Amino acid sequence: MVHVFECRGHYYIFDTGSSALHECDEKAARLLRARMGEDADTSDISAEERKAYEEDFAELEQGGLLFAPETAVRPVKSNEVKALCLHICHDCNLRCRYCFADEGAYHSRREFMSLETAKKAIDFLIANSGNRRVLETDFFGGEPLMNFDVVKQTVYYAKEEASKRGKEFRFTLTTNGLLLKDDVAKFLNEEMDNVVLSLDGRKEVHDVVRKTANGKGSFDLVIENLKNFVSIRGDKSYYVRGTFTAKNLDFSKDVLFLADSGFDSISLEPVVTDIEDLAIGKEHLPAIADEYDRLCDAYLSRMAEGKGFNFFHFNVDLEGGPCLAKRVSACGAGNEYLSVVPNGDIYPCHQFAGDSEFRMGSVYEGTLDAAIREKFRDSCLFTRKKCEGCFAKYICSGGCSANNYHFNGSIDEPYEITCEMMRKRTEDAMHILAERKKREKRG
Amino acid sequence: MNKIQTIARPAEKKVTGCGECRSTCQSACKTSCTVGNQSCERISRENDPEKNN
Numbered sequence: 463m464v465h466v467f468e469c470r471g472h473y474y475i476f477d478t479g480s481s482a483l484h485e486c487d488e489k490a491a492r493l494l495r496a497r498m499g500e501d502a503d504t505s506d507i508s509a510e511e512r513k514a515y516e517e518d519f520a521e522l523e524q525g526g527l528l529f530a531p532e533t534a535v536r537p538v539k540s541n542e543v544k545a546l547c548l549h550i551c552h553d554c555n556l557r558c559r560y561c562f563a564d565e566g567a568y569h570s571r572r573e574f575m576s577l578e579t580a581k582k583a584i585d586f587l588i589a590n591s592g593n594r595r596v597l598e599t600d601f602f603g604g605e606p607l608m609n610f611d612v613v614k615q616t617v618y619y620a621k622e623e624a625s626k627r628g629k630e631f632r633f634t635l636t637t638n639g640l641l642l643k644d645d646v647a648k649f650l651n652e653e654m655d656n657v658v659l660s661l662d663g664r665k666e667v668h669d670v671v672r673k674t675a676n677g678k679g680s681f682d683l684v685i686e687n688l689k690n691f692v693s694i695r696g697d698k699s700y701y702v703r704g705t706f707t708a709k710n711l712d713f714s715k716d717v718l719f720l721a722d723s724g725f726d727s728i729s730l731e732p733v734v735t736d737i738e739d740l741a742i743g744k745e746h747l748p749a750i751a752d753e754y755d756r757l758c759d760a761y762l763s764r765m766a767e768g769k770g771f772n773f774f775h776f777n778v779d780l781e782g783g784p785c786l787a788k789r790v791s792a793c794g795a796g797n798e799y800l801s802v803v804p805n806g807d808i809y810p811c812h813q814f815a816g817d818s819e820f821r822m823g824s825v826y827e828g829t830l831d832a833a834i835r836e837k838f839r840d841s842c843l844f845t846r847k848k849c850e851g852c853f854a855k856y857i858c859s860g861g862c863s864a865n866n867y868h869f870n871g872s873i874d875e876p877y878e879i880t881c882e883m884m885r886k887r888t889e890d891a892m893h894i895l896a897e898r899k900k901r902e903k904r905g
Numbered sequence: 906m907n908k909i910q911t912i913a914r915p916a917e918k919k920v921t922g923c924g925e926c927r928s929t930c931q932s933a934c935k936t937s938c939t940v941g942n943q944s945c946e947r948i949s950r951e952n953d954p955e956k957n958n
Contacts, residue, residue: 480914485909490908517906535922544928545927596946600930779941780915781916783945785922788926857939857940857941
């Protein structure tokens with residue numbers, strides 16, 4: 463499959479089968495589109511020009527870089543669990559309107575995970591990890607720092623147990639930053655391989671949605687904590703992770719605000735909600751596409767000025783990155799990645815937490831529901847039929863199972879609005895890759 | 906080639922399906938999983954054994 467597209471005045475050919483990206487001129491783009499049966503007028507292209515283009519196309523085809531066959535690699539279907547999302551606290555000190563987790567309570571009572579349950583979860587992960595050496599645990603909430611002592615004790619316990627069994631843990635923690643004081647920051651900086659810091663961008667954008675329990679905006683309460691944390695982080699991984707909604711479709715300004723505030727590792731995600739004034743609908747997609755283009759331009763300008771930053775969705779690695787087996791295996795939720803809620807119950811991922819239909823077991827029982835696990839393990843790019851004709855399928859692997867289920871009733875039915883945004887971001891990411899390579903070549 | 910410039914060509918993958926890579930949801934997003942912007946852990950380790958072992 464071949465995708466021909468224009469981005470910021472440049473024309474590109476992306477060959478899905480080989481992952482090769484080529485830059486061409488407008489006439490080549492039209493010729494290739496015509497060859498693929500798309501509506502493209504090529505009557506102005508002379509026979510001589512046509513011959514030159516066709517020679518290039520033929521050379522690429524012979525080199526396996528155009529119309530390359532798609533992969534026969536099958537998904538990884540391991541029975542090893544390699545990551546747990548630990549819901550260390552089903553409570554939150556913020557009341558963000560768009561929160562998928564019911565402002566921390568997950569449609570149930572507010573509760574903290576006990577150290578006993580956290581230890582059981584670590585034992586469960588180690589026991590079910592087979593030959594996998596590196597294990598991952600993500601401290602999530604609600605707000606996990608409300609239960610900081612259990613986070614700390616769990617890290618120490620996991621490291622001790624892992625060392626006895628020749629394994630190693632990598633920890634991630636997601637926080638809103640409200641409780642990120644010096645002693646906490648020091649611990650997270652030492653122990654967490656990645657820290658995700660929630661901040662939506664400009665104060666007026668952040669405060670509209672991310673409010674405290676008494677209804678006040680939280681921006682002023684968190685910004686200095688987040689900046690201080692990043693200042694001690696050094697070269698260790700973190701992301702400032704925001705959400706944009708229908709209220710800030712000019713979200714490139716929020717990304718640039720975050721970059722100007724000293725954060726150099728940024729992710730800004732489209733909201734997932736059905737709240738009417740916040741939800742992203744089809745009618746917003748043209749404006750969002752334009753905004754990704756604006757962000758792409760600014761991203762390249764900043765890079766040229768030596769003020770570059772990392773935007774999560776512009777990091778598409780076509781030459782390296784994960785192997786094809788991983789790319790067709792979807793996200794791994796419900797099989798290699800599971801969520802554990804405060805009472806020890808296990809769900810396929812954090813987005814299914816509390817939905818009894820998806821309860822897979824408990825760390826106290828030590829077993830997993832075979833039918834639910836099989837359903838998730840079998841779900842992969844090839845079971846997502848809508849993805850067949852999508853050029854970005856080996857990049858997104860069929861999207862988020864939970865979003866698919868919540869919007870379309872099936873983990874294998876991709877949510878089209880998310881797909882549209884994904885495709886646009888991917889085109890911009892490919893343009894950025896091309897521009898970066900040209901600049902590197904020029905020195 | 907005269908008219909077309911190749912920007913990225915896939916590296917030959919030495920390893921497929923070892924399962925050592927990070928689970929996708931451990932990255933930044935938690936809602937917009939993008940497998941393609943992750944790295945291959947095994948190749949990362951081979952390239953930088955000190956950091957990754």
